[in-house]
Structures are given as C-alpha cells and as structure tokens.
Amino acid sequence: MQYQSTRNSSVRVSSAQAISQGISQDKGLFVPTSIPVLTAEDIQDMCGMDYIARAKKVLGAYLTDFSDEELGACVQGAYQGKFEEDKVAPLSKVGENTYFLELWHGPTCAFKDVALQLLPYLLTTSAKKVVDGKKIVILVATSGDTGKAALEGFKDVENTSILVFYPEDGVSPMQKLQMTTQAGENVAVCAIEGNFDDAQNGVKAIFTDPVMAAKLEKHGMMFSSANSINWGRLVPQIVYYISAYCDLIADGEIKAGEPINVVVPTGNFGNILAAYYAREMGIPIAKLICASNQNNVLTDFIRTGTYDKNRVFHTSISPSMDILISSNLERLLYHLCGKDDKTLTSWMQALTEEGKYAIDPQMRAELQKVFWGGYCDDTATKNTIHEVFQKYSYLCDTHTAVAVNVYEQYVKETGDATKTVIASTASPFKFSSSVLDAIAPEKVDKNDFVTAERLSQVSGYAIPKALKELKDKQPRFDTCCTRENMEQIVLEMLHIQ
Numbered sequence: 001m002q003y004q005s006t007r008n009s010s011v012r013v014s015s016a017q018a019i020s021q022g023i024s025q026d027k028g029l030f031v032p033t034s035i036p037v038l039t040a041e042d043i044q045d046m047c048g049m050d051y052i053a054r055a056k057k058v059l060g061a062y063l064t065d066f067s068d069e070e071l072g073a074c075v076q077g078a079y080q081g082k083f084e085e086d087k088v089a090p091l092s093k094v095g096e097n098t099y100f101l102e103l104w105h106g107p108t109c110a111f112k113d114v115a116l117q118l119l120p121y122l123l124t125t126s127a128k129k130v131v132d133g134k135k136i137v138i139l140v141a142t143s144g145d146t147g148k149a150a151l152e153g154f155k156d157v158e159n160t161s162i163l164v165f166y167p168e169d170g171v172s173p174m175q176k177l178q179m180t181t182q183a184g185e186n187v188a189v190c191a192i193e194g195n196f197d198d199a200q201n202g203v204k205a206i207f208t209d210p211v212m213a214a215k216l217e218k219h220g221m222m223f224s225s226a227n228s229i230n231w232g233r234l235v236p237q238i239v240y241y242i243s244a245y246c247d248l249i250a251d252g253e254i255k256a257g258e259p260i261n262v263v264v265p266t267g268n269f270g271n272i273l274a275a276y277y278a279r280e281m282g283i284p285i286a287k288l289i290c291a292s293n294q295n296n297v298l299t300d301f302i303r304t305g306t307y308d309k310n311r312v313f314h315t316s317i318s319p320s321m322d323i324l325i326s327s328n329l330e331r332l333l334y335h336l337c338g339k340d341d342k343t344l345t346s347w348m349q350a351l352t353e354e355g356k357y358a359i360d361p362q363m364r365a366e367l368q369k370v371f372w373g374g375y376c377d378d379t380a381t382k383n384t385i386h387e388v389f390q391k392y393s394y395l396c397d398t399h400t401a402v403a404v405n406v407y408e409q410y411v412k413e414t415g416d417a418t419k420t421v422i423a424s425t426a427s428p429f430k431f432s433s434s435v436l437d438a439i440a441p442e443k444v445d446k447n448d449f450v451t452a453e454r455l456s457q458v459s460g461y462a463i464p465k466a467l468k469e470l471k472d473k474q475p476r477f478d479t480c481c482t483r484e485n486m487e488q489i490v491l492e493m494l495h496i497q
C-alpha cells in the first residue's frame, strides 16, 4: 500500500514515510492510493476478536510495510492497560435505536487519546525504517486538549522527546494543571506570553528553521508533528467504527450486513473522516451525520457546496469544535473529486487567498448522498444535556450533546429509523461546569474540582480517576517564555546548543 499527496497525485511514499513526514512537501495530505476492503467474512471474524486484535487487523491493511510483530507491539503498547477497565471504545445503548460510542476512557478523558496513545509507537517504528532510528522531537502548540493527550501518549516512549507550548492565558485552569503536572522523563511544558496563534506561529517557525534542523541533525534528532493531519493519527480512528459495528453484531443488536448511521461532533473533520474510511472499507454505514456548533461552516458546506470561512468566530461551550478551517476535509474532497489534484489545489489556494471555494453541483450531490450536516448553539446544547439526563439518566458532555441535538434534527427531518452510533468524544467531567449548569445550575462552583464533585453527586457517575487525582498533584513545570526565546527553551530541553 502506497500513499499519495492530495496536491500531487504522482507523489508515492510508504506508510512509514507518510507517518514520519506528517505532511507532503507540496503541503498536501497523504491518503492511501486505494482503500482496503473488508469482506463479510472478515467482519464476521473480527466479531470474535478483542479491540487490540481488531486494531491490529485494520492497521495491517493500511500499514503494509509494518511487520506483524511490529504492529502487535504498537497496538499492545498503546492500548494494553491504558484505558479504564481496558475498554478502548465501548458502546452504551440509550433509547431504542441509539448507541453512544464512548471514546473517552483513556488517560486524558477525551477521544484524542485513542489516536495519540498509538501515534508514538507508529512514529518511532516508522522512524526506524525510514530515518535510521533518529530521535523524534515532538513540538506541540495547544489550546488545551491536544497538548495533554500528546504528552500522555509520548510520555517515556523510547527515542522521543515532547515539548508542549500553551498560551499563558488561553487554557482553562484544569487544562493547565493537567499539563503542568505531567509525569515522564522525556516531557516538558512551557507557557508562552501571548495567545494560541503566537504559540502556533512560534512552533511553525522552529519547525521550518534550517539552523534548528541542523542542530538537531548533528545530535541524531529530528522534529516531527503530532498534529491531526498526520495519517498516523487518522488510521487508529478508523478502527473504532469497525469495532463498534462488530460489537453491535456480537451483542445481537443488528444482523450482519444491516446498515447503521453514524453521528460525529466535528471540528477538524478527522474523526468523521475516519468513519468515512470505515464506510469505504465495507462497513454498511448509510448516513454520516456531521454535527457542528455555532461555528457551522461545515453545515453550510454540506448543504450548499460552498465553503466560506469568512464569518464571525464563536467561542462556545464545546471548544474543541470551535474551528473555521477543517483541515481533514481536504482528504474527503480529494476522494470525491476523483483524485483531481489540480482542482483540489485550486480550491485550497482559494481558501487561503479568499477564505472561500465552491464545488460543482454534481460533486455536491455525491457529498450529500453520504453526508448530512446540522448544527446547534450553546442553549440547545445545554437543553440536550438536560433532556438526555432526565430521560435516560445518561450524562453526556457538551460536544457529544451537539451530536445528539443534530441527530434529533436529522430524525425529525427524515424520519430515518436506522440504528445509529453517536460518537461520544469527551467525559462529561472534562466540562463539569457546563454540564452541571445544564442539569443543576444552582450547584456550579467557581472551583472546578468542587463542581466536578457536585456533578458526581447529582448524576451518580464517578469522576474519572485521572481527573480526580489531579487535585493532589504538584506542578512540575512553571516556565513561561516569550515568542522570542522559544528556540532557547527547545535547545535547553534537549540539552544541546
């Protein structure tokens, strides 16, 4: 299996190369040249496997330059004993036809763990093959969740170092504490004076600085990225949609071959794109429902065929979906336009220059055959959390609630009664104050830990261990730097000059 660039179809690299490199030199994203297909028999076989075995099977279809042994070591290292009760992606049935796919039982209580626990193994295994076992140095600029999930994933992984920069005043106190208390010998965390863009621009500048690259090279090191455009972050996400389908069969909820719908609360379009790949591989997914918050650029795109980011940016109670440029959409468009790299490049150029592009009506029709888009605002999100809790005693977080709300809109409009899997992307305790505000507003406290305790009392759900333990942890990192001395911080962390 080879990978090609969305902006130049003739580029061909191995999966190890695609993962080490992250992004193609032409700024395109790597996609598989063909999508592997699972037969009905394959799916039947996978019903009898545990998550780790299913993951190995799916990864094996995409990462054909990894040996069986290597794949086994990667998935075992990532998932064995790392998720609460060893459940990586359990389903929770709520109501007649809907199932929550709970992706937040990992160390940071959000779905990004599923990919970021595995990525370090994929990256180090890839590096051994194509860049001669160099030490991988991961730099992350984060507005909150990605930084912590990446730290947990790379913590003490051999032959890697990770350094996370976060905006001093741009993350919640809980998120800050999650990062500054991070354990591990190969990790560092640093605040930067400024906002997320300053952190992001600083990291990009270091990535592309030839002087820095030469300094690292001299010591047998190289930079890499844990960003969601890396194929190594996408492929682990395909697994859980296939696994969910197998679980539904194994539990007798559906018959083999029966179609299901999938709803995904969407930001950068990575998670829903993984569901699209699962569909292309042969999982009978009828509709993919793309749920957005007030930042509804994707809803408009799916309905009109015009992508237009020239609009007000809203900060919402589902912050991980506050995004106006969904990078991974590029991969979907590439597949839908018949791999027409020229046209795709012109759209992406228009997006950079004018903030806008439009696909033709025929392609829009293709898009709408598979995707349905909808959105809701913060008030609707809170009402949904309240209703779901009242009706089913099930507690969902703000992102998941957006998905539930949009799914209800979809059912109302279409009357579609197909069994449906809703991706549940974060533990409700990660967003305790918004969630408690939805079900018992008078109980919300200024202190997040107090609020989490009260949410636990009101709901009867336990606070995840990882969040609870945070209260008693001591911060290890208190450095704050300016944009100008970020490079110095990187060199100091690596003990090089």
Ligand SMILES: *Cc1c(COP(=O)(O)O)cnc(C)c1O
Binding pocket: 110, 111, 112, 145, 265, 266, 267, 268, 269, 270, 271, 272, 320, 321, 399, 425, 426
């Ligand atoms: C990152 C994130 C999302 C959005 O996922 P994408 O893959 O970027 O579309 C949704 N919910 C939560 C909790 C997240 O952390």
